[in-house]
Every structure is written in structure tokens, then in C-alpha cells.
Amino acid sequence: MxxxxxxxxxxxxxxxxxxxxxxxxxxxxxxxxxxxxxxxxxxxxxxxxxxxxxxxxxxxxxxxxxxxxxxxxxxxxxxxxxxxxxxxxxxxxxxxxxxxxxxxxxxxxxxxxxxxxxxxxxxxxxxxxxxxxTAGDKEGGNKDEFRSIVVGLSVFGMLLVVFVVVSICRKCKQSSEHCSYKPPPYNDVTQ
The missing domain is CATH 2.60.40.10 (Immunoglobulins)
Structure with a gap:
């Protein structure tokens, strides 16, 4: 107690x-x-x-x-x-x-x-x-603007990467359809 x-x-x-x-x-x-x-x-x-x-x-x-x-x-x-x-x-x-x-x-x-x-x-x-x-942070607007720019550029960068990856995948898919190469058949050779 x-x-x-x-x-x-x-x-x-x-x-x-x-x-x-x-x-x-x-x-x-x-x-x-x-x-x-x-x-x-x-x-x-x-x-x-x-x-x-x-x-x-x-x-x-x-x-x-x-x-x-x-x-x-x-x-x-x-x-x-x-x-x-x-x-x-x-x-x-x-x-x-x-x-x-x-x-x-x-x-x-x-x-x-x-x-x-x-x-x-x-x-x-x-x-x-x-x-x-916010109180005591008169420059807070500048910081907020900077953060908005960084976020915007980050989103733009991510969209650009997605676009590039999708483009590469499409090219690979198109080129694989036209590809005549086939791997050799599996041969089980026993002696």
C-alpha cells in the first residue's frame, strides 16, 4: 500500500x-x-x-x-x-x-x-x-513549399520509373513473341 x-x-x-x-x-x-x-x-x-x-x-x-x-x-x-x-x-x-x-x-x-x-x-x-x-516558425511556409516540391518530384520520379519499366516489359514481350529460339529438348541419355 x-x-x-x-x-x-x-x-x-x-x-x-x-x-x-x-x-x-x-x-x-x-x-x-x-x-x-x-x-x-x-x-x-x-x-x-x-x-x-x-x-x-x-x-x-x-x-x-x-x-x-x-x-x-x-x-x-x-x-x-x-x-x-x-x-x-x-x-x-x-x-x-x-x-x-x-x-x-x-x-x-x-x-x-x-x-x-x-x-x-x-x-x-x-x-x-x-x-x-505554426507558432515560432514564420518560415514554416517556405519549409512546407519545399516539402511539397520534394513530394511532387518524388511522385513524378516514381511515375517515370513505372513508365520506363512498363515500356521495357512491352518491348520484351513483343520481341519474345517474334523470337523463334526454342531450347533443345531434354535428352535423358542412359548408358
């Missing part, structure tokens, strides 16, 4: 950790609200929006001492992120990311620390995509 519990407990932990993760799909050029909700009765003393997959330092958005700090932001987010509600009424720590690009695709983490020393985290998967391409 203990073995079953120790095996199942990590799985249950993963399920509960992923319940708070949301996925948002948006087209390039649009503005998107990244939602993050803190406690309604507590004030936010620290707010960090990060994107863990970015290799360099810097925040998506950083708020402390009742004001945002743009100088702590990653350079790709300068001038593009602001609080949805500057007063953060009722614990609303959501931000608006303006003019999204394919490079904005990724997982965003919101971390709130309140005046009651409570810490809250939210995860959001942002997928920037358009109707013709």
Missing part, C-alpha cells in the same frame, strides 16, 4: 500543479491579457512576470514598492507590457502584452507576494500563431 501511495503521490502533485496553467492562442500584432489573480483582501507588495525559457536575465514585468521597474525588464518587452489595472484592485495582477510576435510564444510565470507574506504563482502558455503557420 505504501508503495502504491509513493508512486501515485508524485502523479497527483503534477496534476494539481498543472491545473493552474492556462493556454492562450493569439495572432501576431494583437494585444493579449496575461491573467494573474492574487488574494482579494491583500495588497501586492511584489509582482514578477517572467519567462523561464528566456536564456538572459530580465523580467517580462517587475513591480515593487508600489511601482513598476522597466529597467529590470528583458529588452524585448520594453514599452510593451503594462498592468491591466494599475491599482491592482481585488488582487488583479494581470498584464497586457502589446503587439505580440512569434518570438513571444512561450510559458509565462506570474509570482505575487502579498502584504500577508503569501506567495501565489500562475503559469500561462502563450501560443502566437496565424492560420497558415
Amino acid at each position: 505504501l508503495l502504491v501511495f509513493s508512486f501515485c503521490f508524485p502523479i497527483l502533485s503534477l496534476v494539481s500543479a498543472s491545473e493552474d496553467q492556462r493556454e492562450i492562442k493569439v495572432n501576431p500584432g494583437q494585444d493579449v491579457s496575461l491573467l494573474c489573480q492574487g488574494l482579494r483582501d491583500a495588497s501586492v507588495t511584489l509582482l514578477e512576470w517572467t519567462r523561464p525559457d528566456l536564456k538572459s536575465d530580465g523580467y517580462v514585468f517587475f513591480y515593487r514598492n508600489e511601482r513598476p521597474y522597466e529597467n529590470y525588464q528583458h529588452e524585448s518587452f520594453h514599452g510593451r507590457v503594462e498592468l491591466r489595472d494599475p491599482e491592482m484592485k481585488d488582487g488583479d495582477a494581470s498584464v497586457v502584452l502589446k503587439n505580440v510576435t512569434f518570438n513571444d510564444t512561450g510559458t509565462y510565470e506570474c509570482r505575487i507576494v502579498t502584504n500577508t507574506r503569501q506567495e501565489i504563482k500562475h503559469l500561462i502558455d502563450l501560443n502566437v500563431t496565424d492560420s497558415d503557420h
Whole structure:
């Protein structure tokens, strides 16, 4: 019984950790609200929006001492992120990311620390995509065109091979009908 519990407990932990993760799909050029909700009765003393997959330092958005700090932001987010509600009424720590690009695709983490020393985290998967391409792959159309050309040439090549084989078989069949050569009869010579 203990073995079953120790095996199942990590799985249950993963399920509960992923319940708070949301996925948002948006087209390039649009503005998107990244939602993050803190406690309604507590004030936010620290707010960090990060994107863990970015290799360099810097925040998506950083708020402390009742004001945002743009100088702590990653350079790709300068001038593009602001609080949805500057007063953060009722614990609303959501931000608006303006003019999204394919490079904005990724997982965003919101971390709130309140005046009651409570810490809250939210995860959001942002997928920037358009109707013709997959997120993060703007050159996807060129790759698809290349694949189509390769497939088309392959099919053409196969049809050409079939045509050649059929032509050769027809010639062989026609020439064998006109052929007068017959193998010698089998002689069973016994001594």
C-alpha cells in the first residue's frame, strides 16, 4: 500500500500543479491579457512576470514598492507590457502584452507576494500563431513549399520509373513473341 501511495503521490502533485496553467492562442500584432489573480483582501507588495525559457536575465514585468521597474525588464518587452489595472484592485495582477510576435510564444510565470507574506504563482502558455503557420516558425511556409516540391518530384520520379519499366516489359514481350529460339529438348541419355 505504501508503495502504491509513493508512486501515485508524485502523479497527483503534477496534476494539481498543472491545473493552474492556462493556454492562450493569439495572432501576431494583437494585444493579449496575461491573467494573474492574487488574494482579494491583500495588497501586492511584489509582482514578477517572467519567462523561464528566456536564456538572459530580465523580467517580462517587475513591480515593487508600489511601482513598476522597466529597467529590470528583458529588452524585448520594453514599452510593451503594462498592468491591466494599475491599482491592482481585488488582487488583479494581470498584464497586457502589446503587439505580440512569434518570438513571444512561450510559458509565462506570474509570482505575487502579498502584504500577508503569501506567495501565489500562475503559469500561462502563450501560443502566437496565424492560420497558415505554426507558432515560432514564420518560415514554416517556405519549409512546407519545399516539402511539397520534394513530394511532387518524388511522385513524378516514381511515375517515370513505372513508365520506363512498363515500356521495357512491352518491348520484351513483343520481341519474345517474334523470337523463334526454342531450347533443345531434354535428352535423358542412359548408358
